[in-house]
Amino acid sequence: MSGLDRDREGAPTRRRVLAHVAAWVLGVAVFRVGLIAPQSCPGVTVDELDHTIEQTVGWATTNLLSNGEFLYRYDRSSNTDLGGYNPTRHAAMTNALYQVAAAGDLRWIRETDRTLDYMLRNLVTTSDVVDAEAVAFAVGGARPRIGASALLVAAMAHRRTATGETTHDAQMRLLGQFLVGQIESNGAVAAEWDPGSREPVWGEYGIFATGEVAWALALLDETFPGEGWAGHGITIVEYVIHDRRAHEGLTLRAPDHWVSYATAELGDKWEPTPDESEYLRRLAGDFAVMIRVESQRSGAGIQKFLRFGQALGAGVGALGEGLAGLSRTPSIGDERDELEKHLVCTAGVLVDRQVDESDVVSDPTKEVGAWFKDDITQVDDQQHTLSTLLFAREVLTRETRP
Amino acid sequence: MTLRAFLLVTVAVGWWRLPAAFGHGTGPGRRNIAIQSAIVAAIAVCMAWVSGPILDGLAVDTETFRIATGLTITALGMARVLGWGSRPEPVDVDAGVAGSLWPVAYPVLLGPSTVLAAVSVGSDHGVFLVLIAVASAALFAVVFSFLNGGGRWSGSLVRLGGVVLILLAVALVFDGLRDV
Numbered sequence: 001m002s003g004l005d006r007d008r009e010g011a012p013t014r015r016r017v018l019a020h021v022a023a024w025v026l027g028v029a030v031f032r033v034g035l036i037a038p039q040s041c042p043g044v045t046v047d048e049l050d051h052t053i054e055q056t057v058g059w060a061t062t063n064l065l066s067n068g069e070f071l072y073r074y075d076r077s078s079n080t081d082l083g084g085y086n087p088t089r090h091a092a093m094t095n096a097l098y099q100v101a102a103a104g105d106l107r108w109i110r111e112t113d114r115t116l117d118y119m120l121r122n123l124v125t126t127s128d129v130v131d132a133e134a135v136a137f138a139v140g141g142a143r144p145r146i147g148a149s150a151l152l153v154a155a156m157a158h159r160r161t162a163t164g165e166t167t168h169d170a171q172m173r174l175l176g177q178f179l180v181g182q183i184e185s186n187g188a189v190a191a192e193w194d195p196g197s198r199e200p201v202w203g204e205y206g207i208f209a210t211g212e213v214a215w216a217l218a219l220l221d222e223t224f225p226g227e228g229w230a231g232h233g234i235t236i237v238e239y240v241i242h243d244r245r246a247h248e249g250l251t252l253r254a255p256d257h258w259v260s261y262a263t264a265e266l267g268d269k270w271e272p273t274p275d276e277s278e279y280l281r282r283l284a285g286d287f288a289v290m291i292r293v294e295s296q297r298s299g300a301g302i303q304k305f306l307r308f309g310q311a312l313g314a315g316v317g318a319l320g321e322g323l324a325g326l327s328r329t330p331s332i333g334d335e336r337d338e339l340e341k342h343l344v345c346t347a348g349v350l351v352d353r354q355v356d357e358s359d360v361v362s363d364p365t366k367e368v369g370a371w372f373k374d375d376i377t378q379v380d381d382q383q384h385t386l387s388t389l390l391f392a393r394e395v396l397t398r399e400t401r402p
Numbered sequence: 403m404t405l406r407a408f409l410l411v412t413v414a415v416g417w418w419r420l421p422a423a424f425g426h427g428t429g430p431g432r433r434n435i436a437i438q439s440a441i442v443a444a445i446a447v448c449m450a451w452v453s454g455p456i457l458d459g460l461a462v463d464t465e466t467f468r469i470a471t472g473l474t475i476t477a478l479g480m481a482r483v484l485g486w487g488s489r490p491e492p493v494d495v496d497a498g499v500a501g502s503l504w505p506v507a508y509p510v511l512l513g514p515s516t517v518l519a520a521v522s523v524g525s526d527h528g529v530f531l532v533l534i535a536v537a538s539a540a541l542f543a544v545v546f547s548f549l550n551g552g553g554r555w556s557g558s559l560v561r562l563g564g565v566v567l568i569l570l571a572v573a574l575v576f577d578g579l580r581d582v
Binding site for chain 2: 013020027031032035037038039285288289292
């Protein structure tokens with residue numbers, strides 16, 4: 001009499017065995033689908049990245065309007081330009097295009113200069129004091145938002161790197177004065193400037209503007225060494241690490257890719273404490289967790305139900321930017337290989353999801369080279385992704401160099 | 403972390419459930435218990451040995467698998483705390499090694515927690531740590547199989563084992579999140 005046949009008076013043993021088998025099958029299925037869905041990090045080559053970058057830049061420059069604005073938001077299901085505009089995103093896209101130029105590809109510099117001219121035509125003076133003159137970028141009489149001016153500085157810095165031209169140095173310094181004037185004594189950054197009172201709007205902050213300003217100031221210091229810009233950038237970064245959550249009422253640590261740009265650009269000019277380095281490691285962990293989750297999103301079937309749809313191109317691109325910035329931050333240099341692995345994974349995900357000729361729904365000019373979610377793309381979907389692709393290209397180029 | 407990984411594998415092999423599984427009855431004999439434990443240990447070591455190809459095949463990295471393992475073992479630990487697996491199992495004391503695979507080798511010793519812990523720890527720390535851990539668990543299994551599990555204490559032991567399993571599994575989740 002075997003052990004399996006003994007239990008005749010209770011539940012039949014055979015039934016019990018079947019119940020165990022069923023439980024295992026169900027358990028394995030739930031474990032696989034719910035907890036360890038496959039991570040899709042499609043491998044990419046430098047050539048594929050080049051093609052994807054070219055398509056993205058093509059989307060941005062081909063769809064430029066006559067006044068230098070980008071196609072801002074587009075619905076391919078109805079082939080409709082949805083309108084709207086955001087100066088910060090304009091500055092950010094211009095910066096990304098100049099990052100392409102700074103990486104050595106100057107083919108689109110003329111078109112990018114048109115988008116820069118658009119910003120230079122929309123500068124407002126924010127100080128009447130001659131020796132503290134400052135300007136900001138704002139469109140149509142609106143309150144200047146500091147992120148737009150910060151990213152304009154970044155764009156100019158990358159243009160300067162790409163061309164070697166010093167044409168805009170004076171304006172960069174004036175914009176820098178505006179940025180510095182928005183910093184509170186604790187390192188917080190006022191997100192807007194009020195043309196009525198001619199004062200910063202104290203106490204109002206932007207979730208990403210703070211990091212953008214820190215990065216712009218770090219770039220200014222790199223461009224104009226010895227003028228003290230980095231000190232202001234460091235003040236902001238340390239505020240973000242130590243005080244921002246409490247001061248701005250944030251529940252969680254913000255996954256701020258702009259801060260990681262800043263820490264990378266500051267390099268050895270900033271000597272973080274162990275606590276500050278630990279913050280950066282955790283920030284890197286946030287990005288790494290998010291790209292893991294994103295790489296598990298197939299966007300279809302039960303995975304869409306469990307993990308929701310795929311993120312915006314802008315969201316995935318921002319993860320890559322965050323990973324790239326932190327991978328270049330000296331104080332957590334021991335994490336570099338791991339972060340670059342995630343960065344390349346992010347690039348693979350982006351290459352895989354970019355719209356190419358075979359995916360066109362309405363108008364290839366407005367679709368090819370873009371990233372869509374629910375048939376809508378916005379200029380920042382291309383902006384963040386473009387920067388990430390450039391950083392990933394740099395990693396792969398270095399790895400494949402003989 | 404290495405100590406925690408060792409403890410996780412040792413506790414994941416459910417030797418602490420044996421007294422409850424045998425109840426007032428007699429276990430299938432010292433020799434059988436030792437053989438069943440050795441079989442389970444061998445399977446766990448094999449799982450640890452092929453953990454790399456398993457994770458490659460599943461297209462997940464070690465940190466993701468570690469977090470998933472931690473979450474699953476936490477759920478299994480909670481089931482033990484709630485009393486699941488604390489009832490006596492049918493045991494054929496005369497059935498020999500093959501006949502007593504149930505319930506000693508399975509389901510008591512070789513449950514999902516054993517498999518997951520072996521793969522996760524094998525992937526993170528290598529086969530040797532898993533080997534030492536399952537050998538320790540096998541030793542505990544032989545010792546505990548001789549305790550009379552008829553009292554209420556054997557159920558309490560299952561609940562206590564569940565609590566320990568939860569603590570170790572939660573630590574595993576945090577290890578995974580930190581290393582991500």
